[in-house]
Amino acid sequence: MIKEIKDKEVLSLIEQEKERENKTINLIASENYSSLDVRNAETSFFINKYAEGYPGKRYYSGCIYTDKIENLAIERCKNLFNVKYVNVQPHSGSQANMAAYFSLIKPKDKILSLSLDNGGHLTHGSPVNFSGQLFNFDHYSLTKDGFLDYDQILSIAKKFKPKVIVAGYSAYSRTIDFKKFREIADIVGAFLLSDISHISGLIASNVHPDPFKYSHIVTSTTHKTLRGPRGAVIMTNDSDIFENIQKSVFPGVQGGPLENVIASKAIAFGEDLKDSFKSYSRDIIANSKYLVEALQVRGFNIVSGGSDNHLFVIDLRNFDITGKEAQDLLELCNINVSKSLIPYDKNKPWIASGIRLGTPAITSRGLKTREVEKVADFIEQIIKTRKKIDIKKISTEVEDFITKFPIPDYYV
Numbered sequence: 001m002i003k004e005i006k007d008k009e010v011l012s013l014i015e016q017e018k019e020r021e022n023k024t025i026n027l028i029a030s031e032n033y034s035s036l037d038v039r040n041a042e043t044s045f046f047i048n049k050y051a052e053g054y055p056g057k058r059y060y061s062g063c064i065y066t067d068k069i070e071n072l073a074i075e076r077c078k079n080l081f082n083v084k085y086v087n088v089q090p091h092s093g094s095q096a097n098m099a100a101y102f103s104l105i106k107p108k109d110k111i112l113s114l115s116l117d118n119g120g121h122l123t124h125g126s127p128v129n130f131s132g133q134l135f136n137f138d139h140y141s142l143t144k145d146g147f148l149d150y151d152q153i154l155s156i157a158k159k160f161k162p163k164v165i166v167a168g169y170s171a172y173s174r175t176i177d178f179k180k181f182r183e184i185a186d187i188v189g190a191f192l193l194s195d196i197s198h199i200s201g202l203i204a205s206n207v208h209p210d211p212f213k214y215s216h217i218v219t220s221t222t223h224k225t226l227r228g229p230r231g232a233v234i235m236t237n238d239s240d241i242f243e244n245i246q247k248s249v250f251p252g253v254q255g256g257p258l259e260n261v262i263a264s265k266a267i268a269f270g271e272d273l274k275d276s277f278k279s280y281s282r283d284i285i286a287n288s289k290y291l292v293e294a295l296q297v298r299g300f301n302i303v304s305g306g307s308d309n310h311l312f313v314i315d316l317r318n319f320d321i322t323g324k325e326a327q328d329l330l331e332l333c334n335i336n337v338s339k340s341l342i343p344y345d346k347n348k349p350w351i352a353s354g355i356r357l358g359t360p361a362i363t364s365r366g367l368k369t370r371e372v373e374k375v376a377d378f379i380e381q382i383i384k385t386r387k388k389i390d391i392k393k394i395s396t397e398v399e400d401f402i403t404k405f406p407i408p409d410y411y412v
């Protein structure tokens with residue numbers, strides 16, 4: 001498809017991005033490589049179609065195939081997560097969370113969530129985000145050693161009396177106990193909203209406990225561990241709440257759905273239903289655990305001391321380098337990570353004292369534990385020798401190593 005782009009300026013940037021992705025070890029926990037089918041569907045004729053509304057009830061004519069593609073995406077997503085009701089229209093995780101809040105509560109109502117600086121998300125009440133501006137948030141925090149503290153969550157919930165409790169994170173490396181969250185929500189009469197954007201692929205593969213039994217609403221992006229297009233879904237088992245979700249997404253938060261992206265979501269959910277996806281998810285976790293151990297042996301401190309999922313955060317303070325400095329240096333050496341606050345960080349988010357690493361993307365390229373050991377070697381060499389590092393030499397070594405594992409077009 002890419003050869004058909006005639007705009008040379010844009011084509012050149014697309015080609016350069018492809019080359020950058022090929023020669024880089026991508027450890028950004030929220031990124032992945034979607035298949036050629038997923039990418040191609042985004043450039044299909046569905047890109048042309050306006051379809052405000054839902055299958056069978058649209059505000060435009062000509063939706064015969066649009067209805068079929070959206071229904072296909074819905075059915076596949078229902079099968080993937082074994083859930084009764086799905087809205088596949090949210091353009092992004094942020095819009096999914098906005099619609100989810102509006103499905104349950106009104107502006108100014110109270111929500112309890114993990115703060116951004118402890119590993120939460122912007123849409124979980126950051127003051128610079130719509131969530132923090134429209135709703136009244138209080139936050140729970142991690143323990144000093146980086147774990148959720150359910151007693152603390154219950155105690156804050158009893159005092160704060162939120163209408164919604166959010167479970168779900170951007171930088172938490174441990175298993176989430178959704179059952180405990182629901183017990184707390186029931187004690188204080190709150191709804192439980194589980195934002196599984198990061199771990200949805202692991203949940204779909206049964207390698208992380210299921211939130212659906214316990215949550216009133218589950219939101220997820222589709223491009224992280226699910227390996228689909230950039231976008232999101234909202235799911236529930238409650239028919240009344242689902243009616244609110246439908247109204248909150250359209251006309252509440254969004255206008256016309258991106259049916260080309262919904263076609264891509266249908267393809268991704270189809271891929272995720274295969275057995276090979278389940279073994280991919282198991283490999284993600286095996287690689288994450290192995291990378292943690294390999295880095296610990298090399299003197300790196302990992303927040304909470306380990307990982308049960310696809311990601312973890314390195315506390316860099318013992319190396320006298322900030323998260324930003326480490327991220328920038330690693331990027332020069334063809335390794336991408338994202339700087340991350342550590343619990344009770346003294347640095348501001350733009351600087352941070354840690355970096356977040358994830359294994360979904362390298363696992364998609366076929367790296368196994370033997371190669372993960374090499375990734376740990378590179379990170380050690382770069383961070384420890386940073387003052388006299390030969391960037392040209394090491395970036396070439398990284399490129400030579402990772403290009404032996406081409407980004408796949410298809411996943412069998």
Ligand code: DSN
Nearest residue numbers: 029030093121170338
């Ligand atoms: N920005 C995403 C992440 O990196 O976790 C979450 O939206």
